[in-house]
Each structure stands twice: as C-alpha cells, then as structure tokens.
Amino acid sequence: MLCHAATTITGVLRSFFVAEQTAARDGFLQSRQPLATLLGTAALLVGVVVSRDPLVVAALAPVPLALALASSVSLRQVAARTVPVAFASLVVVAPQAFLFPGRSLVEVAGFAVTADGLSYVVTFTLRVWTGVSLLAVLVLTTPFADVVAALRRLRVPVALVWVLVLTYRYLFLFFSELRRLLRAREGRTVGARGLRQRWRELGQLSGTFLIRTLERGERVHRGMRARGGARPPSPYDRTGETGPTDVLFVASAVAVAISAGVIRWLL
Amino acid sequence: MAPVIAARDVSYAYPDGTLGLDGVDVTLDPGERVAVLGPNGSGKSTLQLVLGGLEPPDSGHVEYFGGERDPERVRDRLAVLLQDPDDYLFNSTVREDLEYGPAQLDVPRETAQQRIDRLADALHLDGLLDRPPFRLSAGEKERAALAAALATGPDVLLLDEPTSNLDGPGRERVLGVLDDVAAQGTTLVTFTPGTDLVPRVADRVLLLGAGGSVVARGSVREILTDAELLAEQGLRPPATVRLFDDLVADPPLTVSDGRTLLGDTDLTR
Numbered sequence: 001m002l003c004h005a006a007t008t009i010t011g012v013l014r015s016f017f018v019a020e021q022t023a024a025r026d027g028f029l030q031s032r033q034p035l036a037t038l039l040g041t042a043a044l045l046v047g048v049v050v051s052r053d054p055l056v057v058a059a060l061a062p063v064p065l066a067l068a069l070a071s072s073v074s075l076r077q078v079a080a081r082t083v084p085v086a087f088a089s090l091v092v093v094a095p096q097a098f099l100f101p102g103r104s105l106v107e108v109a110g111f112a113v114t115a116d117g118l119s120y121v122v123t124f125t126l127r128v129w130t131g132v133s134l135l136a137v138l139v140l141t142t143p144f145a146d147v148v149a150a151l152r153r154l155r156v157p158v159a160l161v162w163v164l165v166l167t168y169r170y171l172f173l174f175f176s177e178l179r180r181l182l183r184a185r186e187g188r189t190v191g192a193r194g195l196r197q198r199w200r201e202l203g204q205l206s207g208t209f210l211i212r213t214l215e216r217g218e219r220v221h222r223g224m225r226a227r228g229g230a231r232p233p234s235p236y237d238r239t240g241e242t243g244p245t246d247v248l249f250v251a252s253a254v255a256v257a258i259s260a261g262v263i264r265w266l267l
Numbered sequence: 268m269a270p271v272i273a274a275r276d277v278s279y280a281y282p283d284g285t286l287g288l289d290g291v292d293v294t295l296d297p298g299e300r301v302a303v304l305g306p307n308g309s310g311k312s313t314l315q316l317v318l319g320g321l322e323p324p325d326s327g328h329v330e331y332f333g334g335e336r337d338p339e340r341v342r343d344r345l346a347v348l349l350q351d352p353d354d355y356l357f358n359s360t361v362r363e364d365l366e367y368g369p370a371q372l373d374v375p376r377e378t379a380q381q382r383i384d385r386l387a388d389a390l391h392l393d394g395l396l397d398r399p400p401f402r403l404s405a406g407e408k409e410r411a412a413l414a415a416a417l418a419t420g421p422d423v424l425l426l427d428e429p430t431s432n433l434d435g436p437g438r439e440r441v442l443g444v445l446d447d448v449a450a451q452g453t454t455l456v457t458f459t460p461g462t463d464l465v466p467r468v469a470d471r472v473l474l475l476g477a478g479g480s481v482v483a484r485g486s487v488r489e490i491l492t493d494a495e496l497l498a499e500q501g502l503r504p505p506a507t508v509r510l511f512d513d514l515v516a517d518p519p520l521t522v523s524d525g526r527t528l529l530g531d532t533d534l535t536r
Contacts, residue, residue: 144358
C-alpha cells in the first residue's frame with residue numbers, strides 16, 4: 001500500500017510539474033514572454049490572495065480556466081492537478097463551518113452549520129483552488145527554465161531562486177527514492193506480518209530513506225556542480241521583444257490585483 | 268605543454284574511515300586518452316570525483332591546466348560524467364538538461380545551440396529533446412548524459428563507465444562520438460572495470476588496486492596482456508586477448524584487430 005501511495009504521489013508530482021507537451025503548443029500564454037507570463041500570473045495570484053469577499057473570489061475563479069482554454073490546455077488537465085489540492089484544503093477548513101459564530105443554516109449531528117462559517121469554507125476553498133489553478137496553468141504553459149530565467153531578470157534575490165530551483169529538483173528525487181526503496185522492500189517481502197513488525201519495519205525504512213535521500217541529494221548536487229551548478233542559476237533568457245499583448249496581459253492582471261486590494265481595504 | 272590535470276600524492280578516506288585513495292599520482296597531458304582500470308571498490312569513481320574537483324582530497328593536491336587549484340575556475344574546461352545518469356539529468360526536459368551546463372558556464376546561446384544540435388544528431392537524441400529525462404530508457408539516459416557533459420565544450424572529459432547501460436549499437440554510437448571528441452584534442456579519461464572497453468577508449472592505462480593505490484601504469488598492450496598482473500587485481504584480459512593468447516605472440520586487443528589477424532591467416536582445412 002505504501003509503495004502504491006508513493007508511486008501515485010510521484011506520478012501526480014511529475015504530471016503537475018512536467019508539461020512538455022502543453023508548453024510546446026501554440027496558445028495564448030505560450031506566445032507570451034515568460035517574463036510577462038510570470039508577472040501576470042503573480043499579479044493575479046496577489047489578487048486572489050488578498051480577496052476575502054466571496055463575490056470577488058467567485059469572479060476570479062474562472063480566470064485560470066479562461067487562460068487554460070486560451071492556451072490550448074484542457075480543463076481536465078487543470079482539474080487533475082488542482083482538485084485534489086482544493087479537496088485537501090476543504091477537508092482541513094471544513095470544521096470552520098461549525099465553529100464560526102452566526103446564523104444557523106442547518107444542524108448536522110447536533111452541530112449547527114452557520115452562514116458565515118459556510119461562506120468562509122467555500123471562499124477559502126475557492127481561493128485555494130484558484131491560486132493553485134493559476135500556478136498549474138503557469139507550469140503547464142511555461143518551461144521551468146524560462147520561469148527561472150524570468151525570475152533572474154526580475155532581479156529576484158539569488159538565494160530565493162536557489163531555494164525554488166532546489167525544491168523543484170529535490171521534490172522528484174525525494175519521492176522517486178521512496179518508490180525505489182519501497183519497491184525493493186516489497187519485492188523481497190513474503191508472508192503476513194504483524195502490526196508490531198510492520199511498525200518496526202516502517203521505522204527502519206524511514207531511517208534508510210533519510211540516508212538514501214541525503215546521499216542521492218549529494219550525488220545530484222555533484223552532477224550540478226560538474227556543469228557549473230556552483231554558480232547562481234542562470235538559464236538562457238528566452239525573453240524576446242515585448243509585444244502589446246504582453247503589456248496588456250500584465251496590465252490587466254495588475255489592475256485585477258489592485259481592484260482586489262481596493263475592494264478589500266477601501267470599500 | 269603543461270598537463271591538463273596533475274594530481275600529487277592524493278589520498279581520500281570515506282566517512283567511515285575506509286581508505287578510498289592512497290597516495291595516487293596522476294598526470295594527464297593534453298589530448299591524451301587514458302583509462303583508469305580497476306576492480307570494484309578500487310576507488311575509480313572516487314578518483315574521478317577528486318580529479319574532477321567534486322570531492323576535495325584529504326591530502327595531496329590536484330592542479331589544473333598548469334597550476335590552477337580551484338576546480339570551479341576551470342569548470343568550463345573540465346567535464347565530469349557521473350556513473351549514474353539519474354544523478355546528472357535533473358531538469359524538466361532533455362533539452363533543458365543539455366542547455367544547463369552551457370548556460371551556467373556563460374557559453375553564448377548560439378554556440379550552445381549548435382553544439383546541442385550536433386550532439387543530438389550524433390547520439391540519436393533528436394526525438395527525445397522535449398521529453399523529461401525520467402521517461403527515457405537507461406541507454407537513452409546514458410546518451411543524454413554524455414551529450415549534456417559534452418555540451419559544455421570541455422578540454423578534459425572524465426567518464427565513469429560511459430557504456431555500462433548501452434546495447435551494441437548505442438555503445439558503438441557513443442564510442443564513435445568519443446573518437447571524434449578525442450580527435451579534436453580533448454583529453455579523455457575513462458574509469459572502468461571492463462578490460463574489453465579499454466582498447467577502444469585509451470592509449471595508456473592506470474591500474475588501480477583494491478587499496479585505492481596505483482599498482483601499474485603503462486600502454487594498453489602492456490597492461491592488458493599481463494594476465495598475471497590483472498589476475499592479482501581480480502581482473503581478466505579482454506576476451507580477444509584470452510582467445511588468441513596461446514596462438515600468437517602479440518594477441519589482438521579488439522575484435523576488429525582479431526578479425527584483421529584472422530583475415531591474414533589461412534584457416535582453410
């Protein structure tokens with residue numbers, strides 16, 4: 001079961017972050033400068049993050065879907081990458097529907113679901129889904145090296161870019177190593193084991209996993225250093241000429257972010 | 268001309284205290300083809316990392332291109348191809364991996380693109396450039412990793428078992444590319460336990476013993492035809508040498524040399 005779970009998680013991670021086919025398609029975001037895509041997406045994310053009004057959040061929710069459709073990315077691809085995250089956040093925040101004070105809507109097992117609580121849960125989940133969807137559309141349409149190049153061009157601190165690059169790379173390694181370890185273990189395990197033995201094995205496995213992940217991380221780090229990885233990340237900048245559509249996209253996204261801020265703090 | 272790499276009295280111990288390298292001296296001249304041969308556990312991969320500036324020696328020192336001791340300053344001239352391609356290919360697509368080294372080392376983009384196109388063609392990677400490395404077969408990964416190492420345009424290439432995952436045609440393709448690279452003056456150093464590979468990739472051999480020390484140096488013929496010396500290190504001469512050893516005074520080292528020899532011999536009954 002553990003092996004299956006690790007395989008599933010690795011597959012989900014890879015399918016989330018690797019989009020070699022959609023990034024090569026001819027679409028709206030693929031045609032944008034990576035810098036414009038990054039800035040526009042970041043501005044929209046800011047808009048989503050600062051929004052608290054359910055109507056504003058509901059108005060922002062279709063934006064990633066529209067961007068996906070305009071970029072030849074199927075909604076199913078977006079949904080596959082985002083619904084599990086939204087569902088997980090829903091599970092985490094669901095108790096708030098009962099804990100928030102306010103007008104009672106309905107009683108479930110003796111606990112009252114309040115209107116404000118329900119509104120909070122729906123808004124929160126929708127915000128998470130919209131934010132993750134924007135990231136998913138960015139990842140599906142823009143190669144990671146282009147994102148890094150755009151970050152460097154924006155003069156984002158090198159340390160921050162390092163963290164992003166390393167997190168991105170080690171995320172795959174982490175789960176790939178776990179899958180290898182579990183597969184090797186299950187390939188040599190026969191017969192039923194008691195709960196106590198399972199727990200003991202799990203403890204041993206965790207220790208081995210930690211050591212192997214560290215060792216693998218060191219080896220990959222050597223692989224990076226062997227090709228100049230000791231220097232700050234500096235992928236080729238693919239930024240071409242800025243077109244009017246790039247400017248319009250970024251300006252619209254910034255306007256959305258500013259509007260969201262105005263609605264939250266000034267109105 | 269100054270050696271491209273000169274290691275003096277290099278020793279290295281693993282974290283558990285086991286000696287990995289014991290007083291190794293290595294001098295590599297420009298354009299040389301050298302094989303570092305040794306059984307499993309003799310410290311070949313460790314020596315590769317130390318010579319490649321990816322692990323500092325515990326004692327002794329390594330100099331590059333006539334006196335430079337900081338490997339990071341010569342990283343654009345020194346390529347290290349690690350044994351496991353999975354440790355080497357860490358980008359989203361093969362193309363990004365091939366671009367990674369040149370971009371990090373400030374190679375102009377047009378130059379890098381020309382190199383990548385040439386390497387992709389020579390190593391049959393054309394259809395794989397936009398695929399993620401983890402979806403490649405073991406042989407494809409090996410070829411992609413070699414292309415990634417060569418894309419930096421190095422003067423010295425240190426290769427750890429470069430053909431271990433390759434089938435026959437893939438092996439010949441890689442060896443052909445290495446021949447071309449050597450013909451252009453690049454120093455090639457191949458670390459391998461396989462005596463059959465050595466005559467194809469080297470003119471000179473450094474034989475490592477089980478204790479991580481150099482037990483013999485010499486020409487490929489001198490080392491590979493000395494069955495006793497090889498046996499002491501748990502190695503055997505190449506198959507062609509074993510086949511012809513009792514038949515001719517100078518046994519051929521490669522299959523093609525063996526075929527040439529047989530072509531000159533009347534085998535008709």
